[in-house]
Structures are given as C-alpha cells and as structure tokens.
Amino acid sequence: MTGAPIPSGADGVEKIEVISVPGDGTVMLQSPVKPGQFITPRGIEARAGEVMVRAGERITPAVAAVLASFGYSRPVVSCRPKVTVLSTGSELVEVGLKPGPSQIRNSNTYSLAGYAAAAGCEVVSSGIVHDDFDATCSAITEALASSDVVILSGGVSMGDYDLVKPALLELGAEILVEKVAMHPGKPTVFAMIGQKPIFGLPGNPVSVAVSFHVLARPALLKMQGAGENHLPRFAAYAGGPVKGAPPRRSHQPGRLIIRDGRAEVVPLKWSGSSDLVAFMQADVLIVVPEDCQGYNAGDIVEAISLIDFKL
C-alpha cells in the first residue's frame, strides 16, 4: 500500500509513508516515527476537575456534544417560560383581511412570537385585543391563567385609547416602569402581577422590536437562569451618518459589514418606527447616547448585535 496514510493519521496534518516489502511480510517506514506521534494522550482535552460547561450556558449543538461525551445524559435545564403575546388596538385587523382606510394588519404578534421563541420561550397564545377597557382586562387575565409572562404591544402611550396601564392597575398590578428614555421605545411599561412579569411594549413595529431586544429579552433569559442575558455589544465604525434623539438614548437599525479587518455598522434608511420593511434587514442596533446629537460616517459607535453570537 504505497503512500497510503495510516488510518489514525488520516485526518491529522502529519503522515508517514509506509512501504510494504513484498515477500517477507514486513513493512518499512520511510520516515522516523516520533514517540507519541498519532496518539492522542488521555486527558489532553481537559483535566479532572475542570469545569466544561457552566450553569447558565445555553446548550448549543456543540455544547450538547460535549455534555454527551462526558456522560451527562440528563443535565438539569430550565423550564421554558410560557408566554402570551397580545397586539392591542382597534385599528388592527387579522392578516387575512384587507384593512380599511384607518386600519392596519396585525404584525406585532408574529415578530414577538418569533423573538420570544428565539429567546427560549414557549409561546402558548397570541391575538388581537381591541381598545376596550373590559376586553383588555379580560385578555390579560386570560393570558395570566396560561402563561408565565404576558407581552402586549400598543396601548401604552398617553391617549384616551391607551388602556394597558389602566387595565393593569385594575388588575392590581405593580407598575414598575411607565416610560423609558429611549428611542424608539419610549412608551414601554413593565409591571408585575404576583410573580408574573408583564411587558407593555409600544405599538409601532420597530419600537416593539427594539424594546423587546433591549428590555424584555434579558428578563426572559434571566427567568431561564441564563448566565449572559444581554445581546453582545461592540464598537464599530459608523458606515454613514447616524441621527441621535436627545434627551433619549437612540437605537438605530443597521447592518454589520466586516471587510479587511474593519467592522462597520451601516445605518438603514427607515421612515420611522412603523417601517418594518427597513428593519427586516437589520442585524444590529446602533446606539446613540442620551446626550449625543448623532454621529458622522467613520466615527466609532456602539452597536448591539441582534444576533446572539452563541451558536
């Protein structure tokens, strides 16, 4: 078998050439073999007592394989929080219907359900709630019966038809946050009823996405005992001018581009917090601090990755 690599080295870089010597049944090695060559010593990957997987780590496919190879067939894991997502607003119609002049189709329950599932939750129910005080109270009560967390969108601003806060108060909620100095996402409510957290996110689709990722997602991960609850942040070059919104902290949707060692976040053109079409392309949020009017192209800016780098 001339030139055939020996099996144990088949996937390594080194190999030795083996030449068979016909007739006498012996083989001749063409190059010397070093002691230990092609042998993986015991304990090379880890020493006894080393921690392989810490409590709070997500079990990715590679982590699952590590747990398997060390014999952890039944690791202790967290329950998935059960979540109900509700879109509030009398202007909302179901996806299959054609909206009238003052209506729009419900889209927030679809993005929120996907985001919540990606954050490890089980979405048990979703739907539209019209701007009616009793209907809002009933929907929240019903959601609490089947869920650990309720996430609402819309109905949290200051108009007469913003009924989420009044309904929460009626239901005896402790309202911990009424608004947040961020943009988009200012009208964000956080409340507790008993041990159950309730998020009242804004109604605009982009505001929903931003406030979910910045405020709700960390809570959902913390409920699961995750070690790292926040999305990764990093500093990159601005790929274009970025507008701030003082006195609020702004989060502008953007795209990360890495080229020749240079990491740039390009702000997306968007026409406001209802512009989900633009937001669909985003993989980062560019952060503009409270006191900053904005950035120029080439400035170093902070970005939040919307993609969890953990596989």
Next chain:
Amino acid sequence: MTGAPIPSGADGVEKIEVISVPGDGTVMLQSPVKPGQFITPRGIEARAGEVMVRAGERITPAVAAVLASFGYSRPVVSCRPKVTVLSTGSELVEVGLKPGPSQIRNSNTYSLAGYAAAAGCEVVSSGIVHDDFDATCSAITEALASSDVVILSGGVSMGDYDLVKPALLELGAEILVEKVAMHPGKPTVFAMIGQKPIFGLPGNPVSVAVSFHVLARPALLKMQGAGENHLPRFAAYAGGPVKGAPPRRSHQPGRLIIRDGRAEVVPLKWSGSSDLVAFMQADVLIVVPEDCQGYNAGDIVEAISLIDFKL
C-alpha cells in the same frame, strides 16, 4: 393637558406643546405645525410592485411580521428535509454508559442533530451503528425509508473497519465524492441513492462540525430552496498565529472579536480534531488556503461565520 405630547408623536423625536385654553373649549399650539408633521404618508415604506421578500429568504421573526402586514397569511414555504443522523464505530457507547479503555461516548449524533435542526431540517432518527458490514447496510436502508437525507459520521477512512463506503456501494449508491482536500474533514464521502443524498462525514467530532458546516449544510439549505446556502465569509485580522495544512485547505476554529472598529479572529488552542471542548467556544472557522503554511498574528485572513447573521 399641559405639555403632553400628542399621541401620534409619542414615539417620534419631534413633539409640539399643546396648551388648553380654559373656558372656550379651544386649544392653542405653542409652536407652528409643519404640513405633514406627525403623519406617515401612505406608501412611505414601499411602493406598489416592489418586492418585499424574495423567494428563498428565510422567514425570520421580522420577515414574518412584514409578510403579516402585507397580508400574506399563507406564504408558500419549503418542506423541512427529514434527516437521520448515525454515528458509526464499535468504539462508541451510549451517553449513559461508562466507556471502557478503548471506548468513547457517542457525541456526534447530538451535535449533528442540533446543526441539522438549525439548518431547518427535521431530525427523525439517530443512533449508533457498530462496525459491521450488514449492520451498516441495514442502518442506511432503514434510514432511507424514513428520511430524505442520511448523515453518517465515522467509518469513511481507509481502514478495514471503515464500512460506510462498502455499504453504500452494496446498496447501489453513486459515490460522487470520496475524499476532500480539506483539514479537518478529509475523509468525507458524498453519495446519492436514488434522489436521496447521503453524507459520510469523518468520525472526529471537530471534523464532523467543520465538514457539516462547509459541505452538508449548504446542501440541506439548497434542498429547502434557500437563496443563500453558504455561511457568511469575511476578512479579519488574525488574533494569533494560524497553522495551515498544505496541500489541504485548513479550517481552524476561532472566535470573532470586534473592538473599536477592528475585527479580529482569534484561533482557539485545540489539541486536534477530537477536541470538541475547544471547538465548543468557536464562532468562526479561519480558512488557510491549500498553498499556505499559515499566518502570523495581524495578517488579514478569511473567516467563515458559524453563526448565520440572519436572525
């Protein structure tokens, strides 16, 4: 309602101050209102005829919301390919058992099942196949009965107990690829039985992960009609020396670090293609071309992101 922002501007940056004039039921605006201010004009997000979501795009949560807002309640989607994952090798024991001196626990079906699910597949079956010709033939036959794709690991090198290729030939497979000039992952087999693709990936856990992501994943996505089948690639600074493996193209596990606009991929210390513990930390593969001995820290290198940037 002194100083209260009007609802339509509640989440925008601009606001106007509204002062009520008590008594006569009129209101006075403190600042002029520009035409169109606070009004989102019809069609600002998209024009009639524009393509919002192309065929082949993955339906992320944000894409789902866009489809919903445009009334696509039943978009045409692809079937998830049904996949069976099999670990071959008489040295393998189940996770719950203590391996003897010449044994290891099966880990590859766990990583492969997770990777295949992340690539959109439905994993219908998985298990260990011992190094027996008839058992290997039966396992593949059984897998083909329930699956669209079979992914095996191990048994594809050149030893007497490498039975995947002989079994595939026995079953009438057309073997299209027998080995690949890559490291790790050289002993990778790709075959077809009828219309069903079969991947014979290497047995070492890291080789499995690399050959899955570089070779099998694109096929699984193509079967689903995905527009972009390959993981994102980009050029970044090497964060340390990277060893090549000429004449094979090498893929070294690494971590992406973005800091002050600089994107660096740091090669992980790993003790070889069985070192899953090191690989668990990887979020990129650093590519060293066929003709390259390696790179120094600070060189620009090509990296494949193991994380699909699409949310």
